Structures are given as C-alpha cells and as structure tokens.
Amino acid sequence: MSLLDELRVKPGSKVNLAKIDAGYHGDYEDEGTSQAELDKYCRRLSELQAVMYAENKHSLLVVLQAMDAGGKDGTIKHVMEAWNPQGCSVVGFKVPTPEELAHDYLWRIHKMTPGKGHITVFNRSHYEDVLVVRVHNLVPKEVWSKRYNEINAFERQLTNSGTTLVKFFLHIDKEEQLQRFRDRFEESDKQWKISESDYKEREYWDEYQQAYMDALSKCSFNYAPWYIIPANHKWFRNLAVSQILVETMEGLKMKYPEPSVDLAAIKQLYHAEVAEASGLPPVEAVVKEIPKDKVKKGKKKGKKKKKNKKNRS
Ligand code: AMP
Numbered sequence: 001m002s003l004l005d006e007l008r009v010k011p012g013s014k015v016n017l018a019k020i021d022a023g024y025h026g027d028y029e030d031e032g033t034s035q036a037e038l039d040k041y042c043r044r045l046s047e048l049q050a051v052m053y054a055e056n057k058h059s060l061l062v063v064l065q066a067m068d069a070g071g072k073d074g075t076i077k078h079v080m081e082a083w084n085p086q087g088c089s090v091v092g093f094k095v096p097t098p099e100e101l102a103h104d105y106l107w108r109i110h111k112m113t114p115g116k117g118h119i120t121v122f123n124r125s126h127y128e129d130v131l132v133v134r135v136h137n138l139v140p141k142e143v144w145s146k147r148y149n150e151i152n153a154f155e156r157q158l159t160n161s162g163t164t165l166v167k168f169f170l171h172i173d174k175e176e177q178l179q180r181f182r183d184r185f186e187e188s189d190k191q192w193k194i195s196e197s198d199y200k201e202r203e204y205w206d207e208y209q210q211a212y213m214d215a216l217s218k219c220s221f222n223y224a225p226w227y228i229i230p231a232n233h234k235w236f237r238n239l240a241v242s243q244i245l246v247e248t249m250e251g252l253k254m255k256y257p258e259p260s261v262d263l264a265a266i267k268q269l270y271h272a273e274v275a276e277a278s279g280l281p282p283v284e285a286v287v288k289e290i291p292k293d294k295v296k297k298g299k300k301k302g303k304k305k306k307k308n309k310k311n312r313s
C-alpha cells in the first residue's frame with residue numbers, strides 16, 4: 001500500500017491521534033537508506049511543477065498544519081524547495097490583523113489561493129479558526145462549531161474550480177516537541193525561534209489534540225483529503241510528504257501544451273542554419289506549404305477569417 005492510501009484520513013472516519021504512532025516510519029529503515037528515494041521524489045516534483053505551470057490548467061493548494069515545532073518550516077525547506085519560485089508561493093497565516101478580523105475568517109485565505117498553473121503552500125491556514133480559536137475561546141462555540149461545514153463548502157468550491165487540495169497534519173508527540181524546544185538552545189541558528197508563548201501553548205496540548213482530531217475527522221474528503229504524517233522522524237516526514245505530493249500531481253495527468261506556432265516554419269525563418277542541417281526545404285517552400293500541411297490549423301484560420309468577415313459586414 002502506498003503512503004498516500006495508508007496515511008489518508010478516510011472520509012467519515014473518527015481520528016484518534018493517541019493511537020497513531022508519531023515515530024512510525026513504515027518499511028523504511030533510516031535517513032541514509034531512504035535519501036535516494038527522497039531525491040527522486042523531489043526531482044519528480046520539479047518536473048511536475050514545470051508541466052503544471054506550462055499547462056496553465058490546474059492549481060495545487062498544500063495545507064500544512066502542526067503543533068509548534070511540528071516541522072512545517074522544515075518540510076517547506078526540504079520538500080517544497082523542489083519547486084521553482086516562479087510558480088510557487090508560501091503563505092504563512094499569523095494572528096489576524098485588525099483588518100482581517102473585520103472580515104469573515106475566510107477572507108484572508110481565499111485571496112491567497114493559487115491561480116491556474118500555480119502552487120501555494122499554506123503554512124497554517126483557515127484551520128487555525130477551528131484550532132487556536134477553539135482552544136482559547138476566541139469566538140463562542142456556536143460560531144466555531146459551524147466552521148467545519150463552512151470550511152468543507154469552501155474547499156469544495158475551490159476543487160470545483162480546478163484547484164487540487166492536499167492537507168498535511170505533521171504529527172509529533174509531546175515528548176518530541178519538548179526535545180525540539182530544547183534543541184533550539186543548542187543550535188545558534190535556531191535560537192531565534194525560542195518563544196515563551198510556545199511553552200505556554202504546550203500546556204493546552206490535550207485541547208489542541210482534541211481540536212485537531214475533530215478537524216481531521218470532519219474535514220477529510222476524497223476531494224480534499226487530510227493526511228496524518230508521522231513526523232517525529234524528520235526524514236520520514238519529508239519522504240511521506242514528497243511521495244504523496246508526487247502521486248497526487250501525477251494523478252492530474254498533466255501534459256505540456258502543443259506548440260502554438262508552426263515549428264518548421266519558425267525554424268526555417270529564424271534558424272535557417274539549423275533547418276538546413278535537418279534537411280528542411282527552403283523558406284518560401286515551407287511558408288507556402290503551411291496551410292496545406294497543417295490541415296487543422298488551416299481550417300481554423302479559414303473559419304476565423306469567415307467569422308471576421310461576418311463581423312465586419
Ligand atoms: P508561528 O506560525 O509560530 O509564526 O505563529 C503564528 C501564530 O499565529 C500561531 O500562534 C497561531 O496559532 C496564530 N494564528 C494563526 N491563525 C490564527 C487565527 N486565525 N486566530 C488566532 N491566532 C492565529
């Protein structure tokens with residue numbers, strides 16, 4: 001069974017995070033022996049993004065959620081760096097600004113979703129509005145409890161419009177979180193991340209786990225699946241996320257668009273030396289031959305002309 005099937009939250013199932021081992025690493029042994037596979041997936045992700053950009057038909061929205069120190073930033077660094085920044089953006093959602101709070105909670109989210117040909121990675125997302133908001137009673141229960149259905153409808157709308165959604169919950173356990181907070185003291189390039197509020201939030205661990213379980217159970221559908229990624233081992237997390245992204249993108253059956261120009265004619269007109277080497281006939285001959293050779297194109301052009309004539313008259 002692929003990790004895509006194994007780690008996907010089945011629609012309608014009830015998630016119990018306490019029963020999911022955050023240290024799980026499937027059939028993979030360790031980082032060393034799986035590195036080549038991760039590299040292979042990352043190369044494939046690059047290729048797939050290039051086609052997505054060129055085809056300009058699909059878009060991909062990746063949602064990353066996790067407890068503090070769960071590895072969202074690391075996943076972006078190690079997996080999403082495979083994507084060309086020209087067709088990919090990462091958006092982090094922080095405590096809402098006064099302007100954001102003056103709107104409905106999906107307002108700031110919807111405007112950051114990807115357009116055709118693009119990939120957007122959400123580092124935190126609209127799910128915060130049923131996580132931190134619920135845990136800290138930032139709005140009454142009557143308000144947040146309606147949001148699961150609202151989120152499902154919103155995501156349905158996105159997918160109906162050609163966006164593919166993939167949602168990852170990076171699952172670490174409480175001990176691993178403390179270890180990662182501790183590690184930050186040892187690594188000078190991580191000390192900037194040390195935050196007292198992270199320790200305070202840790203006191204609400206159980207409430208967060210409950211809120212996550214509800215969100216994962218109520219909001220996973222075939223059109224917008226949640227995947228629970230065992231993430232105590234960073235190398236397995238990267239491997240699982242990249243493998244699932246590759247399979248998801250391959251499922252879109254994307255292909256490069258046909259060239260929009262007549263290749264032979266362009267080659268002959270502007271690269272005569274290349275054309276000569278490939279044995280193409282002289283320029284005039286090629287240009288004259290285009291309408292006959294390219295029956296389809298010729299027909300279209302003919303139709304267009306007729307239409308234009310009609311319009312003019
Ligand atoms: P970080 O991702 O560590 O930079 O922190 C961002 C903070 O913003 C986290 O503590 C989130 O819980 C918080 N946050 C994100 N979205 C919301 C929201 N809709 N309401 C309240 N807090 C939020």
Ligand code: MG
Nearest residue numbers: 068069195198
């Ligand atoms: Mg934080």
